[in-house]
Amino acid sequence: QKMPPSLPATINIREPRWDQSTFQGRARHFFMVTDPRNLLLSRATLEEARRVVEDYRAGTVPPGLTEDQLWRAKYIYDSAFHPDTGEKMLLVGRMSAQVPMNMTITGCMLTFYRTTPAVLFWQWVNQSFNAIVNYTNRSGDAPITPSQLGTAYVSATTGAVVTALGLKSLTKHLPAIIGRYVPFAAVAAANCINIPLMRQRELKLGIPVTDENGNRLGESTAAAQKAIFQVVVSRIGMAAPAMAIPPVIMNALEKRAFLKRYPYLNAPLQVGLVGLCLVFATPLCCALFPQKSSMHVSRLEPEVQAQIREKDPQLETVYFNKGL
Secondary structure (H helix, E strand, C coil), rough: CCCCCCCCCCCCCCCCCCCCCCCHHHHHHHHHCCCHHHHCCHHHHHHHHHHHHHHHHHCCCCCCCCCCCCHHHHHHHHHHEEECCCEECHHHHCCCHHHHHHHHHHHHHCCCCHHHHHHHHHHHHHHHHHHHHHHHHCCCCCCCCCHHHHHHHHHHHHHHHHHHHHHHHHHCCCHHHHHCCCHHHHHHHHHHHHHHHHHHHHHHHEEEEECCCCCEEEEEEEHHHHHHHHHHHHHHHHHHHHHHHHHHHHHHHHCHHHHHHHHHHHHHHHHHHHHHHHHHHHHHCCCCCEEEEEEHHCCCHHHHHHHHHHHHCCEEEEEEECCC
16 A cells, blocks of 8 residues: 655645636636535534645645645635634635525515515615625735724615615505515615725725735735725625526516415525525626736826835736735
């Protein structure tokens, strides 16, 4: 029995396994990252993955470790620990919780949209969940203060509720199907408020920009604006299929005798349809933009450009983590 050859210590597990310059590579990466099964992993499994990754990064390759096992450990590690701080993330804030949590909340928002208290309650639940996700997946190692967190949370919740109630009163005299789209409009509006507010520190102080080898060159607010814009677009994209397709199907089903006879199936059906959309929309919309986003040096603010020119006059492009 011959030992399998030991893995080389040169595989770059700081980067994803698949080519991130292609949409397909990013999609494969995010299907792994958002896999809801990661939520079921035990603490021991997470700690084991962390040990494998940290040992490997330090140049220690455990005997018999295969490349597939190494990548599996990397993805388990990434699913539970913050990339910049290394802290274990809150369970509901992890990317692997996106599908089950969003599916339940969105399903309920789409089911209970007829009364004002229901609209208020579910928009509030959704924004509370968003605040946790945005806080958990913030970019950079900049701490966010409780007061900033509170402001962002209150503003986004207010924005969502005002949009939802405003549109709800406008759609009273319109066909029923239009009323079903109110929750989506509210969620889109709230995302435009919630994410920039949650990450306002980055907009004020900038996020770290690096060269392609990851050497930090400075902090840029222009990069922060681009990062946050990309995240807002992909979040709205993520919500769109789940909030646009099920209402059409449910509207048709509600006219049939079956749902009239079993009205209690309305919510589970709605949640199931939303879940089906989210399983695909979440990773595919995360993949719209590279996680390690880039920018031309000339697009940065003048003082950051000057800083970079001093260090490396030839440098054309800088990179930054856009957050999620």
